[in-house]
Amino acid sequence: MAPPTSSDQSGSARLAPHHDPxxSSDQSGPARLAPSHDPxxSVTPILTGTPRRQARRVASRxxxxxxxxxxGWLFAAPTAILLLLLFVAPIVVVxxxxxxxxxxxxxxxxxxxxxxxxxxxxxxxxxxSIWFTVKYTALTTVILMPVALGLALLVQEARxxxxxxxxxxxxxxxxxxxxxxxxxxxxxxxxxxxITHILEAxxxxxxxxxxxxxxxxxxWGTVILVVWRFAGFYMLxxxxxxxxxxxxxxxxxxxxxxxxxxxxxxxxxxxxxxTIAMTMILSITGSLLAFDQFYILTKGGPNNxxxxxxxxxxxxxxxxxxxxxMAAALSVLLLLALVVINTLQLRALRVGAxxx
Amino acid sequence: xxxSVASRSVYYTLTTVMxxxxxxxxxxxxxxxxxxxxGTAQKHGFGLNNxxxxxxxxxxxxxxxxxxxxxxxxxxxxxxxxAATGGYAFARFRFRGxxxxxxxxxxxxxxxYATLLIPLLVWMKDLSLQNSLFGVVLVLTLFQIPFxxxxxxxxxxxxxxxxxxxxLIDGCNAFQAFRRVMIPAVRPGLITVGLFAYLAAWNxxxxxxxxxxxxNAPLPLALxxxxxxxxxxxxxxxxxxxxxxxxIPAVILFLxxxxxxxxxxxxxxxxx
Numbered sequence: 001m002a003p004p005t006s007s008d009q010s011g012s013a014r015l016a017p018h019h020d021p022x023x024s025s026d027q028s029g030p031a032r033l034a035p036s037h038d039p040x041x042s043v044t045p046i047l048t049g050t051p052r053r054q055a056r057r058v059a060s061r062x063x064x065x066x067x068x069x070x071x072g073w074l075f076a077a078p079t080a081i082l083l084l085l086l087f088v089a090p091i092v093v094v095x096x097x098x099x100x101x102x103x104x105x106x107x108x109x110x111x112x113x114x115x116x117x118x119x120x121x122x123x124x125x126x127x128x129s130i131w132f133t134v135k136y137t138a139l140t141t142v143i144l145m146p147v148a149l150g151l152a153l154l155v156q157e158a159r160x161x162x163x164x165x166x167x168x169x170x171x172x173x174x175x176x177x178x179x180x181x182x183x184x185x186x187x188x189x190x191x192x193x194x195i196t197h198i199l200e201a202x203x204x205x206x207x208x209x210x211x212x213x214x215x216x217x218x219x220w221g222t223v224i225l226v227v228w229r230f231a232g233f234y235m236l237x238x239x240x241x242x243x244x245x246x247x248x249x250x251x252x253x254x255x256x257x258x259x260x261x262x263x264x265x266x267x268x269x270x271x272x273x274x275t276i277a278m279t280m281i282l283s284i285t286g287s288l289l290a291f292d293q294f295y296i297l298t299k300g301g302p303n304n305x306x307x308x309x310x311x312x313x314x315x316x317x318x319x320x321x322x323x324x325x326m327a328a329a330l331s332v333l334l335l336l337a338l339v340v341i342n343t344l345q346l347r348a349l350r351v352g353a354x355x356x
Numbered sequence: 357x358x359x360s361v362a363s364r365s366v367y368y369t370l371t372t373v374m375x376x377x378x379x380x381x382x383x384x385x386x387x388x389x390x391x392x393x394x395g396t397a398q399k400h401g402f403g404l405n406n407x408x409x410x411x412x413x414x415x416x417x418x419x420x421x422x423x424x425x426x427x428x429x430x431x432x433x434x435x436x437x438x439a440a441t442g443g444y445a446f447a448r449f450r451f452r453g454x455x456x457x458x459x460x461x462x463x464x465x466x467x468x469y470a471t472l473l474i475p476l477l478v479w480m481k482d483l484s485l486q487n488s489l490f491g492v493v494l495v496l497t498l499f500q501i502p503f504x505x506x507x508x509x510x511x512x513x514x515x516x517x518x519x520x521x522x523x524l525i526d527g528c529n530a531f532q533a534f535r536r537v538m539i540p541a542v543r544p545g546l547i548t549v550g551l552f553a554y555l556a557a558w559n560x561x562x563x564x565x566x567x568x569x570x571x572n573a574p575l576p577l578a579l580x581x582x583x584x585x586x587x588x589x590x591x592x593x594x595x596x597x598x599x600x601x602x603x604i605p606a607v608i609l610f611l612x613x614x615x616x617x618x619x620x621x622x623x624x625x626x627x628x
Contacts, residue, residue: 065450071530072449076457079442079501083460085483086476086498091467093475102478154371161371167614168375171382174610176559178576179602182583182595183385192393192592194384228378289470292561296580310470317474327474335471342466 094335097328104322116329120316126330129307136219136308137287140226144283145276147227148234153264155235156242170232177229181296184225188212188297215305218298222306225293230286234279241275242268277349285342309334382603389597396593406593410601413582413594415571417601423489424574427564428557430493435500435553436546442501443508444534448520465502469495473566480567487569495567496557504549511545512538547616551609558606575602 073080099113120126151169155162172180188211190196195211211217245268253267269276291310294300300307300315307315309330317327390402397405411417445451446458469476476495485491515538523533539546561576568574570581579598583590 068449069451072445072451072454075441075445075449075534076451076454079438079445079461079505080453080457082438082494082498082501083457083464086479086494087460087464087467087472090472090475090479093479094472097475097478151374154374161368165371165375167611169378170614171607171610172378174555174606175382175603176555176561176576176606178559178561178580179599182576182579183381183599183603185583186388186592186596186599187381187384189590189592191395191590192388192596228381232378285468289468291470295565296561313470313474317477324474324478331471331474335467338468338471339463339466 091335094328094331097325098332100325102323102325102328104317104324112325116323116325117333119323119326120329120333125304125307125312128304129309129312132306133288133290133308136223136290136306137284139219139223140287141280141283143223144227144230144234145280147231148279149238149272149276151231151235152238152242153268156239166235169235172229173232173236175229177226177292178296180225180229181293184221184228185212185297188221212298213302215302218302218306222293222297225297226287226290230283234283237279237282238272238275241272244275245271274349277345281342281345281349284345285338288338288341382607385596385599385603389593389600393593395589396591398593406597407601409591409594410582410597414578415573417575419571420573420575420578421601423572424558424576426489427492427496427560427574428554430490431496431500431557432550432554434493434497435504436550438497438501439504439508439549440539440542440546441534442505444512444538446505446509447512461502461505464499469499469563473563477566487567487572489568489572492560492564492567493557495563496560497553500549500553500556503552507545507549508542511542515541544616547613551613551616554609555606558602 097108098116099111101109101112101115103109155166155169175183187193188195190210199211211221249267249271250263253263258266289310290308291314294306294308294311295314298306300311313327313330313334315321316330317324321327389406390398390404392398392400392402397409399405414420442461446454480486480488480491483491485494519537519541520533523537524530528536559576560574561580564572564574564577565580568577570578573581575598579595579602582598583595
């Protein structure tokens with residue numbers, strides 16, 4: 001293998017040991033994928049001139065690109081290894097598990113397809129949890145999107161006061177959903193938290209009954225927590241989108257003298273569509289996978305009324321059935337549903353972008 | 357903005373209320389954790405009794421904090437390493453299987469870990485990473501890969517190729533050019549990726565819930581467990597104290613790096 005000349009675009013390929021006397025070791029690299037009947041493998045660097053190199057590049061796979069391939073792989077290899085080991089392999093494992101009898105304590109006990117799936121569909125909780133997850137996702141997204149956009153519009157101008165405001169709104173984003181949930185768990189508690197007393201003063205039930213004690217209270221309590229935690233993050237994404245709208249557009253519109261509302265609906269919102277679509281996808285995908293907040297705040301209660309699909313996976317695996325096969329089957333269903341939903345969303349996003 | 361005094365004061369009142377709404381719960385947690393309340397360790401007067409209870413719970417607060425730190429720092433370092441090398445590979449090289457790998461990275465965003473924790477639980481045993489902090493580091497790193505790689509690819513693409521060429525002419529090899537020239541050029545991107553990785557790992561609950569036992573529990577898992585331990589009676593005092601301990605480092609880091617973070621964000625990656 002001759003060293004690339006320094007004028008070479010991918011001169012960075014010099015990471016490869018270029019004075020490698022052992023040709024066979026070269027064969028074991030990724031470059032081996034390309035047939036290497038290289039006539040001038042032993043030729044000294046001086047003889048491999050640039051014109052000749054270019055001629056060979058046209059011919060097909062040049063040595064340059066093989067060297068580039070090798071260097072590229074050296075940089076990509078750590079990520080590729082992790083992907084294979086902890087992403088591709090578990091996907092295979094989950095499919096195998098979904099078709100097997102596989103209990104928490106007993107381990108793998110052979111193929112039983114499609115038992116896990118039939119048992120899953122026999123459980124009325126499945127339908128209930130899917131319905132609840134969808135309801136929660138819709139509610140969260142419908143509230144979070146306008147709140148985040150409103151906040152972004154309010155604080156987008158670079159002023160001292162706005163910087164302060166922006167920071168205040170962003171602070172909850174530093175918390176984990178788990179710690180935010182623990183915090184709101186305390187806030188909602190009748191013993192130490194102020195919320196019950198405030199609601200009582202406003203004519204609510206009060207007493208020792210927690211906000212989280214009723215199905216609707218549990219749902220709304222969680223939605224409020226999530227909006228509080230995520231509003232800043234989505235505001236930031238909206239601000240990025242707003243900044244991308246060129247000032248000239250607004251200047252031009254000013255000539256017509258539209259009101260603020262008109263400017264918002266006929267200029268800002270249409271131009272912000274890609275951002276809105278992206279934040280919506282993030283919110284929908286995130287909410288469909290809700291777990292921490294419900295695990296901590298409601299435990300899926302009261303009466304399983306706030307059981308999400310991801311919580312059901314956990315429950316099947318560790319609490320009720322202690323059946324990893326069933327949990328894996330539900331994981332596979334959720335995985336497929338998410339791939340379909342995300343693909344549809346991304347396609348919609350792309351179509352939307354093309355229309356611009 | 358030519359706004360009247362009235363509309364300006366409405367604006368300031370409104371925005372002040374908003375700022376308070378977002379910050380107040382955190383202030384409440386801090387105050388409540390040192391305030392007297394029946395059913396907590398802090399029975400009379402203000403003091404740190406709740407923190408003392410928290411300190412000696414289970415394997416002890418230092419142990420849980422150490423677990424949290426190991427997981428967070430480990431995941432940050434590994435994420436930075438992979439995002440930088442992988443992002444560079446995607447930005448500058450053509451290599452076989454690049455497209456397959458790109459699709460795989462994209463699929464991580466589509467197939468979130470919530471669906472893979474059941475197989476990971478089993479698979480980790482096969483890898484001898486059962487109840488292992490390093491195993492959790494690997495999983496958390498994997499799910500930072502899409503954001504990390506795309507962010508770094510965008511950052512590397514923005515660096516002019518002349519910079520590398522110059523380094524290579526000066527006698528650097530590809531790896532030296534990468535480390536000495538490219539890495540310093542993409543610092544804002546790295547800070548953003550690192551901050552996200554750190555916060556995600558520090559705040560993780562679900563991955564450690566599935567993969568770790570209590571002796572290796574990070575702080576969030578320990579806190580949730582602590583709350584549930586005493587049958588029926590919940591110690592809200594040490595729970596809020598725990599939330600404060602968990603929140604302070606995250607918020608400090610977040611505020612300290614806010615400028616970088618917003619800059620990193622606005623300079624691409626998310627622009628879509």
